[in-house]
Amino acid sequence: MNKNIKLAVAGAVLALSASAANAGIVIPAGDWTLDISGNVNSFMTRTKHSGTQHTARNDDTTGNVQTGLLPSAFAIGAKTRQNDLDVAFQFSFWTGSNANGADNLSGSSTSNGGLGYSSLNVRQSYLTFGDKSWGSVLVGRNLGVFGSDAILSDMTLLGVGSNAGGGNSSTLGRIGSGYLYADWKAQIAYTTPNFSGFEVTAALTEGTGQIDHSNLGAEGKASYSFAANDVTGKIWLGGKHQKIQTHAVAPTTVVGYTAGSGAISERDARAWEIGAKAAASGFEVVAYYFDGKNADHGVGQAINTNAVGYATSTAETDNRGGYFQATYVLPTKTKLGVSYGENIIETAGSHDGERKASIVGAYHPLTKHLNLVAEYNYLDVQAIAATSAAATGGKSKTMSLGAILFF
Secondary structure, three states: OOOOOOOHHHHHHHHHOOOOOOOOEEEEEOOEEEEEEEEEEEEEEEEEEEEOOOOOOOOOEEEEEEOOOOOEEEEEEEEEEEOOEEEEEEEEEEEOOOOOOOOHHHOOOOOOOOOOOOOEEEEEEEEEEEEOOOEEEEEEEEEOOOOHHHHHOOHHHHOOEEOOOOOOOOOOEOEOOOEOOOOEEEEEEEEOOOEOOEEEEEEEEOOOOOOOOOOOEEEEEEEEEEEEOOEEEEEEEEEEEEEEEOOOOOOEEEOOEEEOOOOOOEEEEEEEEEEEEEEEOOEEEEEEEEEEEOOEOOOOOOEOOOOOOOOOOOOOOEEEEEEEEEEEEOOOOOEEEEEEEEEEEEEOOEEEEEEEEEEEEEEEEOOOOEEEEEEEEEEEEEOOOOOOOOOOEEEEEEEEEEEEEEO
């Protein structure tokens, strides 16, 4: 049967959580089966900043009540069987619990923030069709293929992880300190049938990180899921490629490297990844690594770019990183977790920037739908130098406490 990913991230979180996964609210409607699902969450966060992490927008110590890595979401999907095809569609709407960018919480000098609006983000709007005999096709907007297993395996999906600062609709989790953001993007994707646990997905995606729209991206992933006695797990190998364009800038020397030709140039943005996770007797471990060229500008979110934060440089970059995570479910059903990861960016062989985070967390299922969460995140950032001067660094230490409910 065709997979209807009714809420890609939230569904994965339920699979990771100590509580039992639920299927949402299922309603028969004629030829269709309607599925309503989502999550509501909010966290009290307290972040201590130092060095370059202490900016005009981030005071010495910031405090917020905000959503975590997952914004709160409401999703509507439906599926049916027509003409020997499994047909489905999905829409999901995401929002934060705190104010948006027009509010003073995000450092605005033009608004008193009295209305406190939050923003709405439509992350999923896709259709699927297929059959178990030949696979399935997805058309529309959904989570990207490359990097999807890395973020869906991140324990901070239930919580906060690294805090991007006050007034943001969601936090960063481990984005930029262990993996690149998979992002939500327009795509046409094909997934093979499941051959005893083995699957392959290939996709043409919206071109990102370029100054025009002349190039599409390509992403793919092969995975194998296994279960033997009391051990379950998954292994995956993926990659992506896209042509990107640089802005026309004059030659500039940055960290001893001359970049920029005064003309628009085209380069490759590419990356590969490998990951594995295994669970047995309450324990679960996750190990992940990626390596790429011009795949990110250094913080995990500006995918397929080589701007690397330099105002006038188009130097090519090398990107790599990964994370390791271990969790254990106590007899009380509380899941305890520890995780370490980092992202590194290099230009012309120089170690120009690094983000590394150490995270500990506790996730307790108060009910099968409701989890209480407590986390501590230590983020250490070496900033990318904007001139030939040495790079500078900063640290952010975040305590978070809150709750997340799935339906």
